[in-house]
Amino acid sequence: MAGTASLQSEPRRAALARFLATASAARTVEITALSPLGGGALQENWGLDARFAGGALNGDQRLVLRTDAATGIAASLTRLQEFAVLQAAFAAGVTVPEPLFASEDHAVWGKSFFIMRRVNGTAAPDRLTGDLTLDPVFPALAERLGSELARIHMIRPPRPNLAFLAPYGEVGPTRLIAGFRAYLDRHPAARPVLEWGIRWLETHILPSAEPVLCHHDFRTGNYMLDGATLTAILDWEFAGWGDPHEDIGWFCCKGWRFARLDREAGGIAERAPFYQAYESESGRSIDPRRVRFCEVLASVRWAIIALQQSDRHMFGGERNLDLALTGRRATECELEILMLLDPAGIPADA
């Protein structure tokens, strides 16, 4: 991670300690540990242990500092905006790390950041979906995630504290399609299957839904489990107003099933427990037509994001094996688009 040493330097730690003391009204704050955490392709997360003397967080605290990575992709929120979304989710009773403080004073960390509590657990999706010991608890986990998603979707516009989120009319499928095509026009390689999938989306757009707050990256790999217990829904950087089926389609799309492609709800369970808990908590029915549309949309969107991640390596100056390989996942999405839209069409001589 570039610049790790300078970020851990004594002046930087001292500036951070002063910020934490002021924000929490502590007499003093001593930073006892500070190191980068894994995960988060678009953001940097730092594990931060601190001893607060007095104030709102008196005592030893395990925290996370979240800030921008060296390069990102345009669709993500700023860290201060993500902090505001996290506050709204926390207030709505969603299981998230408690958001504590945010700062855009670059004198502290060199860029904007926010501080949240650190929760125990792991989010590693391949390991999680392949863990046979978790099989008995997966249906209950799917139910819990359905309820959590319903709670997120209870946050609806207008919300003055989320006024920075673009109105749904500016970010709905029509705009997404235009954005996908604009990206593909700039991309050096032709992507026929993506073009075909986007064309299908364009010709099958459904009437607008009543918008809700969508996480827009609600999937296995973005929640943490401590043993079998859900401890946090993570990574709110893509949140925005949208059709609730967008999150359902994203959660269920094949790209996020990891080791268990056969388990359609996030690689952990059948759809039924996830859907039933969602409908029970939200009081709304899930429309299968909208889910199908949103699953095609999800495969196209994930393919475009995968290509953009690869671009960060190829054109953005970010030397990173993981990013370089992510672009190849776009073809996996294209296979899924073909399987969704042309289920009988595999030529015998392919």
Added chain:
Amino acid sequence: MHDLPTGSAVLALARDVLLNELTPLLPEDRRQDALLVAKCMAIAEREAETGGEPAQVVLCELAMLYEEESCCLLHRFAHDLRIGAFEGSELREGAARALMWRLTIAKLRQSNPSFLAANGLR
């Protein structure tokens, strides 16, 4: 004319050494990088084995579809799919779909054959 063992063979051997002998010696937080390196080597090995043949097959089919040869046919194909150019003809649409399947499967055979297998394809 190349010396033996072949490039593919030494690449396969290097990957085996990396995965089974070197990776266990690495600190936990660097093992994922080693797995990614092994993945890159496997892709390179498969691409070296098949060469440009899969791409050539797709280009030949595109030439048949358009009844002409050009270096830009894949871009033209993508553009035509964008505007629904094949939708008026069942025959041409079927040919376009078959081409997309073949292109996608050929790419995945090189980059991620296990994903193909997990979807019941080879």
